[in-house]
Amino acid sequence: MEQFLQQLTNGLAVGGIYALIALGYTMVYGVLKLINFAHGDLFTYGGYLGLTLLTSLLLQGRLGAVAGVLVLAAMVMGLVGLLGVILERAAYRPLRESPRLSAVVSALGASIFLQNALMLIYGARVQVYPEGILPQTAVSVLGLQIPLMRIVVALVSLVMMAALYLFVQKTKIGTAIRAAAIDQGAARLMGIDVNRVISLVFLIGPALGGAAGLLVGLYYGQVNFTMGWIYGMKAFTAAIIGGIGNIPGAMVGGLLLGVVEALGAAYVSVAWKDAIAFLVLILILIVRPTGLLGERVAEKV
Amino acid sequence: MNRKLLASYALAAAVLAAAPFLLDAYWVDVLNSVGLYALLALSLNLILGDAGLFNMGQAAFYAVGAYVAAILSTRLHVPILWALPVSGLAAAAFAAVVARPVIHLRGDYLLIVTIGMGEIVRIALVNDVGGFTGGANGIFGIARPSVLGHRIRTPQDFFFLIWAFVALTVFLFHRLEQSRFGRALNYLREDEVAAEGSGVNTTRYKLMAFVLGAAWAGMTGSLYAAKMTIISPESFSFWESVLVFIIVILGGSGSIPGVIVGAFLVVGLPEIFRGFATARMLVFGLVMMVMMVFRTQGLLPFRPVRFKESDVPRPT
Numbered sequence: 001m002e003q004f005l006q007q008l009t010n011g012l013a014v015g016g017i018y019a020l021i022a023l024g025y026t027m028v029y030g031v032l033k034l035i036n037f038a039h040g041d042l043f044t045y046g047g048y049l050g051l052t053l054l055t056s057l058l059l060q061g062r063l064g065a066v067a068g069v070l071v072l073a074a075m076v077m078g079l080v081g082l083l084g085v086i087l088e089r090a091a092y093r094p095l096r097e098s099p100r101l102s103a104v105v106s107a108l109g110a111s112i113f114l115q116n117a118l119m120l121i122y123g124a125r126v127q128v129y130p131e132g133i134l135p136q137t138a139v140s141v142l143g144l145q146i147p148l149m150r151i152v153v154a155l156v157s158l159v160m161m162a163a164l165y166l167f168v169q170k171t172k173i174g175t176a177i178r179a180a181a182i183d184q185g186a187a188r189l190m191g192i193d194v195n196r197v198i199s200l201v202f203l204i205g206p207a208l209g210g211a212a213g214l215l216v217g218l219y220y221g222q223v224n225f226t227m228g229w230i231y232g233m234k235a236f237t238a239a240i241i242g243g244i245g246n247i248p249g250a251m252v253g254g255l256l257l258g259v260v261e262a263l264g265a266a267y268v269s270v271a272w273k274d275a276i277a278f279l280v281l282i283l284i285l286i287v288r289p290t291g292l293l294g295e296r297v298a299e300k301v
Numbered sequence: 302m303n304r305k306l307l308a309s310y311a312l313a314a315a316v317l318a319a320a321p322f323l324l325d326a327y328w329v330d331v332l333n334s335v336g337l338y339a340l341l342a343l344s345l346n347l348i349l350g351d352a353g354l355f356n357m358g359q360a361a362f363y364a365v366g367a368y369v370a371a372i373l374s375t376r377l378h379v380p381i382l383w384a385l386p387v388s389g390l391a392a393a394a395f396a397a398v399v400a401r402p403v404i405h406l407r408g409d410y411l412l413i414v415t416i417g418m419g420e421i422v423r424i425a426l427v428n429d430v431g432g433f434t435g436g437a438n439g440i441f442g443i444a445r446p447s448v449l450g451h452r453i454r455t456p457q458d459f460f461f462l463i464w465a466f467v468a469l470t471v472f473l474f475h476r477l478e479q480s481r482f483g484r485a486l487n488y489l490r491e492d493e494v495a496a497e498g499s500g501v502n503t504t505r506y507k508l509m510a511f512v513l514g515a516a517w518a519g520m521t522g523s524l525y526a527a528k529m530t531i532i533s534p535e536s537f538s539f540w541e542s543v544l545v546f547i548i549v550i551l552g553g554s555g556s557i558p559g560v561i562v563g564a565f566l567v568v569g570l571p572e573i574f575r576g577f578a579t580a581r582m583l584v585f586g587l588v589m590m591v592m593m594v595f596r597t598q599g600l601l602p603f604r605p606v607r608f609k610e611s612d613v614p615r616p617t
Contacts (some may be wrong), residue, residue, distance in 0.1 A: 029409075035409060035412070090590070091590050091594075094594045095593060095594060095597060098593075098597030098598070099554070099597065099598065101349075101355075101550050101554060102550060102593045102597045102598070102599075103593070104550070105546075105547055105550045105551060105589060105593050106589070106590050106593040106594065108543060108546075108547060108589065109585075109586045109587070109588075109589025109590040109593065110586065110590055111586070112582055112583075112585060112586030112589065113583055113586030113587050113590065114586075115586075116580070116582045116583035116586060117583055119579070120579060120580060120583065229539070233416065233420075233539075236413060237413060237417070240409075240410060240413050244409065269428075271424070271427070271428050272424060272428065274420060274424055275420065275421045275424040275425070277417075278416075278417030278418070278420055278421050279417075279421065281413065281414065281417050282402075282403065282414055282417055282418070285403065285406060285410055285414060286402050286403065289405065289406055289407075289410065290410070
C-alpha cells in the first residue's frame with residue numbers, strides 16, 4: 001500500500017508536468033490544426049533557461065528561496081513564450097494556407113533547429129541544477145512521507161491548469177480564443193483579430209511548456225537537450241488521450257498518463273514503461289476514437 | 302508515364318550507373334544510403350502520399366523485415382536474398398494485424414498511433430521478446446548475399462543491388478499508380494466520403510495500402526541487414542520514421558520522382574554540410590523550414606495524370 005501511494009503521488013506529479021506540456025499542444029491544435037512538433041523543445045528551453053538564470057542572477061540570494069523561484073518562473077515563462085511567438089511568425093505563419101503536412105515538416109525542422117542550437121550553446125552533456133534550491137524535506141501526509149518537491153510540482157501544475165481554464169472560459173480574450181478555434185473566418189467577421197489570437201496562443205502554450213521544463217529541472221535536478229522528444233511525445237499522447245483541442249481533456253489525459261506510467265513501471269516492468277504509455281493510448285483510441293472527453297475541433301465537411 | 306519523365310529517368314539511371322566507377326567508396330556508400338532511404342520513402346509514399354494516411358511509424362515495418370531476414374540468416378542459414386520475400390511477407394502480415402484495429406482513425410490520431418506502434422516495436426526489440434532479437438546489442442554475423450555465385454561485398458557491389466531494386470520499385474509503383482488500385486487510393490486521399498459513395502471500399506483499400514507499403518519497407522529492411530551484417534534496435538528509432546516522413550513531404554507527397562529527389566536531399570544535405578561540423582544538423586533544420594516555406598507542395602509536386610483526346614478510344 002505504501003509503495004502504491006508513493007507511486008500514485010509520483011505519477012500525479014509527473015502527470016501534472018505532462019498536462020502542462022499537453023496544454024500547449026492542444027491549444028495550438030485547437031486554433032491551427034497543427035501538431036507543433038517543436039513544442040517539446042520549447043519545454044527543454046524552459047529547463048535550460050531556468051538553470052542559466054538561476055546560476056547567473058543569484059535570485060535566491062537576493063530574494064530568498066520561494067520569491068526567488070517565483071521570479072525565476074515568471075522570467076522563464078516570459079522568455080519561452082516569446083520564443084514561441086517568434087517560432088510561429090517564422091515557421092508556421094507563412095504556411096497557414098498550405099497543405100497541413102508541410103507545416104508539420106516545418107515544425108519538425110524547427111524542432112531539429114532548436115534542439116541543435118541548444119546543444120551548440122550548452123554542449124551535449126547533461127546539465128545539473130544546483131542543489132538545495134528548495135528544501136529537500138519530506139512532508140508527512142496521513143502517515144505517508146512525500147517529498148516536498150513532489151507536492152510543489154503537483155500543486156503548481158494544478159494551479160496553472162486551473163488558471164488557464166478560467167482564463168479561457170471566463171474572460172473576453174479567452175472567448176476570442178475559443179471562437180477562433182471553432183471558425184477562424186466567422187471569428188474574423190465578428191471583429192476578432194485572429195492573428196493576434198494565434199500569437200497569444202503561441203505565447204501561453206510555450207510559457208506553460210517552459211514552466212514545465214523548469215519544474216522538471218527542479219524535480220529531477222538535471223536537464224538534457226534531447227529530453228524534449230520524449231516529454232513532448234508523452235504530452236502529445238496525453239493531449240490525444242483526453243481529446244485534442246480540449247483543455248480539460250489535456251489535464252485529464254496528462255494526469256492519467258502519469259499515473260498509469262508510474263504504476264506500470266512499478267508493478268509491470270520499468271523496461272516497458274514507455275511502451276505501456278503508448279499501449280494505453282492505442283487501447284483508448286480503439287474504444288473512443290476521439291479521446292476520453294472527445295475532441296473540440298471544428299470539422300469542415 | 303510521359304516522355305519527359307521517361308527521359309529524366311533514363312538520364313538519372315545513366316548518371317547513377319557511372320557513379321560507382323567515378324566516386325570513392327565513401328560516396329558510393331552515401332549513395333547506398335540514399336537508395337535505401339529512397340526505397341523506404343517510396344514504401345511510405347504509398348501509404349502517406351497516395352492514400353493520404355498519416356503514418357509516422359514506418360521504421361516498425363522496416364525493423365520487422367530486417368529482423369526476420371537476420372534471424373533467418375543467422376539461425377537457419379537461409380541465403381539473405383531468399384529471405385527478402387519472406388521478410389516482405391512478414392512485415393505485410395504484421396501490418397495487417399496491427400493496422401486493422403486503428404485503420405478507421407482520422408488524420409492526426411493515426412499519426413500518434415503509428416508513432417506509438419513504432420516505439421512499441423523498438424522497445425520490444427530492446428527487451429528481447431521471445432529471445433530471438435538479441436536485445437539492445439541486436440544481431441550480428443548476418444551472411445553476405447550472393448547473386449549467381451558472385452558474392453556481394455564491396456560498397457560498389459551493394460550499389461548495384463540496391464539501385465536495381467530501386468529501379469524495379471519505381472517501375473512497379475508507376476504501374477500501380479495508374480492502376481485501378483492506385484486511382485482508388487488517390488480518390489480516397491482527395492475525398493474519402495465521395496470515394497465511399499462511389500463504391501470504393503475505403504477500409505479495405507486503406508488496409509491494402511498499409512500492407513503493401515509495409516511489405517516494401519520489410520524488403521528494404523532485409524537489404525539493410527544484408528548490407529550492414531549487424532542490426533540493432535537503434536537503427537529503427539523514431540528518428541528513422543521521421544526522416545522517411547520528411548523525405549516524402551519535402552520531395553512531393555504522392556510523386557514518385559519527387560520522393561527520390563527528396564531522398565537525395567535529406568540524406569545528401571547533412572553530408573554536404575559536413576563543413577559546418579557540429580552545426581550541420583542546425584543548418585539542416587533551418588533548410589527544412591526554409592524549403593517548406595518556399596515550396597509548400599514539395600520539390601516535385603504530385604500532378605494528376607491528364608488525358609488528351611487522342612488517349613480516349615473512339616467508338617467505331
